[in-house]
Amino acid sequence: MYRVLLADPIEESGRRMFEEAGAEVYELGEDERERLPELLPDFDALVVRSRTKVTAELLRSGRRLKVVGRAGIGVDNVDIQAATELGILVVNAPTANMISATEHTFALLLALARNVAAANASVKAEQWNRKQFLGTELQGKTLGIVGFGRIGQAVAARALVFDMQVVAFDPFLDPAVAKRLGVDLMALDELLPLADFVTLHTPLTEQTRNLIDREHIALMKPGARLINCGRGGVVDEAALLEALESGHLAGAALDVFAEEPPADWSLVQHPRVVVTPHIGAQTREAQERVATDTVRMVLGALEGSLAVTAVNLPFGAPGQTDVKYLGLAQQLARLASSLLPGPLVSLQVDLWGIDQALHEPVTVAAIKGAFAPALGDAVNFVNAARVAQGRGVDVVHAAHQRPTGYAHLIGVTVRGESSEVRLEGTLFSEDDPRVVGFGAYRLEFRPSGRLLVMQNRDVPGVVGRLGTLLGEAGVNIAEIHLAREPGGDDAVAVLRLDQAPPNAVLDRIRALDEVHDVQLVDLGER
Numbered sequence: 436m437y438r439v440l441l442a443d444p445i446e447e448s449g450r451r452m453f454e455e456a457g458a459e460v461y462e463l464g465e466d467e468r469e470r471l472p473e474l475l476p477d478f479d480a481l482v483v484r485s486r487t488k489v490t491a492e493l494l495r496s497g498r499r500l501k502v503v504g505r506a507g508i509g510v511d512n513v514d515i516q517a518a519t520e521l522g523i524l525v526v527n528a529p530t531a532n533m534i535s536a537t538e539h540t541f542a543l544l545l546a547l548a549r550n551v552a553a554a555n556a557s558v559k560a561e562q563w564n565r566k567q568f569l570g571t572e573l574q575g576k577t578l579g580i581v582g583f584g585r586i587g588q589a590v591a592a593r594a595l596v597f598d599m600q601v602v603a604f605d606p607f608l609d610p611a612v613a614k615r616l617g618v619d620l621m622a623l624d625e626l627l628p629l630a631d632f633v634t635l636h637t638p639l640t641e642q643t644r645n646l647i648d649r650e651h652i653a654l655m656k657p658g659a660r661l662i663n664c665g666r667g668g669v670v671d672e673a674a675l676l677e678a679l680e681s682g683h684l685a686g687a688a689l690d691v692f693a694e695e696p697p698a699d700w701s702l703v704q705h706p707r708v709v710v711t712p713h714i715g716a717q718t719r720e721a722q723e724r725v726a727t728d729t730v731r732m733v734l735g736a737l738e739g740s741l742a743v744t745a746v747n748l749p750f751g752a753p754g755q756t757d758v759k760y761l762g763l764a765q766q767l768a769r770l771a772s773s774l775l776p777g778p779l780v781s782l783q784v785d786l787w788g789i790d791q792a793l794h795e796p797v798t799v800a801a802i803k804g805a806f807a808p809a810l811g812d813a814v815n816f817v818n819a820a821r822v823a824q825g826r827g828v829d830v831v832h833a834a835h836q837r838p839t840g841y842a843h844l845i846g847v848t849v850r851g852e853s854s855e856v857r858l859e860g861t862l863f864s865e866d867d868p869r870v871v872g873f874g875a876y877r878l879e880f881r882p883s884g885r886l887l888v889m890q891n892r893d894v895p896g897v898v899g900r901l902g903t904l905l906g907e908a909g910v911n912i913a914e915i916h917l918a919r920e921p922g923g924d925d926a927v928a929v930l931r932l933d934q935a936p937p938n939a940v941l942d943r944i945r946a947l948d949e950v951h952d953v954q955l956v957d958l959g960e961r
Contacts, residue, residue, distance in 0.1 A: 437737050442471060443484035445506050449726030456734050472496040480733050482506060483513070491517030502526060504733040505746075506725050507716065508536075509666060511639055515747050522818035524736045525746040528728035530585060532716035537589040539715040540634055540664045543688035547660050548573060548632075552709045571631075574598040579630030581623065581646070582637035582665060583608050590634060591618050602626050627654040632662065639666035649674035652684070660686045664715045667691035676702045690715050747817055750796040757793055760845065761800040763868040766882035766958055767847040767858045768804030770870070773956040774888060777851040779805060782823070784832040785846035787839050798832040801847050841871065858882075876927045878918035883958050885932045889944070890951045893919050893926040897949045901928070908940045925951070 439453050441462040453460045461478070463471065475481060475497045482504040483489060489503055491514045505513055505527040518525050546552055549570040557564055578594045580587045583605035591601045595617060603613055604623045613620040623646075627633065633655065637643045647661070648671040655661070661684060663670055672693055678684040679702075688709040689702075695713055697703055703710050716725065728744075735743045741753055741761065753761060764784065772779060784801045786794060802819040805828075814822050823830050841861045848857040859872030860882060870882050880886075891897050898917070905912060914931040935955065944953045 437479045437734075438477060439480045439482060439733065440475060440478040441482050442468075442487040443482070443506070445482060445484070445729065446722050446726035448723055449506075449730040452727060452730040453734070458734070458737075475500065479737060480504060482729060482733060485509070485512055487512065489513040489518075494518055494521055494523060497521075497523070502733055502736040504729045504736075506729040508532060509638065510746050511666070513746075519747045519817055520821060522813065522815045524743070524748065524815075524817050526729070526732035526736055526743050527746060528725045528732065529744050531724035531728045532718075532721040533585050533589060535718040535721035536586050536664055536715040537593065538718075539690060539711070540586075540590050540636075540662060541593055543662050543664060543690065543709055543711070544573070544632060544634065546709050547662065547686050547688040553706070573632075576600070576631040577602060577629050579604070579626045579633040580618075581605075581626070581633060581635045583613060583618070583620070584636060586665075587634075587636040588616060590636065591616055602629060623651065624654060627651060628656055630656060630659060632660050634662040635665045635669050637665055637669055639668045644668050645671045647671065647675075649677070652678045655684065657683055658685045660684065660688070662688045664690045667695060667713075668693040672702050676705065679705050679707055741816065745817075749799055749816070749820060751792075753793070753796055757790075757796070759862055759866055759868065760789065760793055760843070761796055763860050763862060763882070764797045764800040764845050764847065765804035765807075766868060767845060767860045767870065768801040768849065769807045769958060770804075770882050770886070770956055771847050771849045771856040771858045772805040773808045774856045774954055775849050775851050776854055779809075779826075779828055779849055780852060781829040781831075781850045783846075783848040783850075784830075785848070786832065786834045787837075787844040787846075788842050789834070789845065791834070794832055794834060797845060798830065801832075801845075802830060805847075805849055844871075846872070870929075873918065873927055873929070875920055875923075876918040877921075878916045878927065878929065880914065880916040880929050880931070884913075885935060886956045886958065887928075887930040887932055887936070887953065888956060889928045889930070889953045891926055891928070891947075892949045892951070893924055894949055897926075897947070898928060900947060901930075901944060904940055904943055905930075905932070905936060908936050910934045910936045910940070 437458040439458050439460050441460060450460055472493055479499055480502045481500060484506045489512060494517050500523055502524045503513055503518060508527060508529050510525060510527055513525055515525055550568040554568045574597060577600040580591055580603040583603040594601050601618045603618050603620050604626045610620040646669050652674050675687060679687060686707040690711045691713050702708060732743045741758055782801060782805050784798045789797060799816055799819050802823050803814055803816055806814040806822055844859055844861050846859045848855055857874050858870055860868060860870045863869055868882055869879050871879050911933040912930050913933050916929045919926045941953055941955060944950060
């Protein structure tokens with residue numbers, strides 16, 4: 436049973452999902468917040484919203500912590516680097532509030548264009564000053580979108596319906612994607628002088644902090660308006676206030692701030708500023724999706740699924756068949772590493788017919804498998820590359836074109852100080868992993884279960900004596916696979932066993948004159 440700590444409240448539907456999956460859920464009480472580092476060691480998962488700060492110190496206190504679920508899009512309050520180093524997966528719900536944030540952007544855009552907030556306040560004060568609230572139409576105006584991800588693209592689609600011209604800035608987007616949506620992608624310095632309205636939809640990173648600074652605000656068209664429903668801190672708020680007071684900008688609409696609530700209310704109280712208290716995701720529908728999406732990701736991560744929206748997974752979520760290739764690479768490396776005498780020095784992954792997008796995930800999977808015999812669950816897909824780097828293990832991967840007899844083939848070579856083990860494997864029918872090469876030997880077996888690997892001289896009677904010793908010990912042989920060294924005098928046998936033979940039996944097998952080496956490896960998944 437998994438234990439989940441809810442440090443911040445989520446919708447009841449999310450809590451029910453945890454309980455229906457058999458997880459034990461504990462919700463942190465308000466009077467327990469100071470004790471969070473003390474409580475966390477007993478939990479497998481931590482779920483937070485924006486209030487709880489998940490620091491490196493807090494993460495280190497989570498002795499059995501496997502995953503942090505951030506119920507929402509931003510992960511500013513989670514130390515991603517520390518989580519990665521500790522092998523803790525960080526998942527979120529990146530699309531759950533997309534519609535709500537998009538619609539709130541348009542709510543503020545229209546409110547700003549038509550002076551809705553000020554007019555509302557005026558009428559409620561029993562005033563009727565129609566001429567004071569002369570607005571502007573959206574039709575024919577240019578909307579500049581800074582950050583053209585899912586929300587930026589959704590805003591663009593709605594702006595086009597309003598007959599606006601749309602331009603966008605996003606240094607990480609393929610211009611062809613924007614072009615298909617009828618949007619021109621351009622540099623930020625080109626966009627700002629063109630736009631009548633600028634809306635921000637970028638994450639807050641060291642690169643985007645104060646992205647819209649004094650110099651960039653100066654580039655904006657005189658009389659332009661700025662909308663920020665993205666992340667606080669992307670705008671230099673002091674510079675924005677100066678531009679509003681000087682009249683360079685006609686107005687601003689803000690849902691997010693660098694500090695929430697603001698310590699200085701000068702910008703909020705400016706008469707040409709429309710503000711809301713970070714409510715872009717505050718709809719019933721969004722809150723429901725945030726809860727259920729986050730819970731689904733946390734449960735998937737706890738169960739070992741890679742089909743999760745992980746912030747710190749070193750590759751994107753693979754497809755179902757792709758996961759099988761990752762599993763194959765992991766088992767090949769785990770078996771090879773188990774058979775290697777002495778510590779691991781280097782790991783080589785060779786790929787034939789494997790899609791380029793899978794090269795890095797397959798390599799990470801092989802690293803994870805190679806360290807599993809020594810580190811167990813302490814190494815995972817999140818921290819595998821860092822573990823290899825920290826232990827000085829060289830990792831290389833190479834793609835090859837020459838035919839192998841298989842449409843897809845993965846080779847894993849582990850090397851120690853004076854020896855190496857090489858295995859090759861493929862998938863049969865896209866879901867049946869097989870080893871098809873063991874060093875120079877051509878033999879086929881599934882890399883799973885309890886395997887006895889024997890290397891011996893190729894003389895009559897060896898396999899018979901092996902079978903007799905196992906039979907006398909009550910060990911049943913489920914499968915046996917044999918191969919002879921091409922042009923040589925040695926052979927290898929791989930046996931799948933239903934029971935683990937006692938150490939005394941293994942010693943008797945090793946004592947046979949014809950036997951070079953015998954090792955028992957348990958790969959699980961019997």
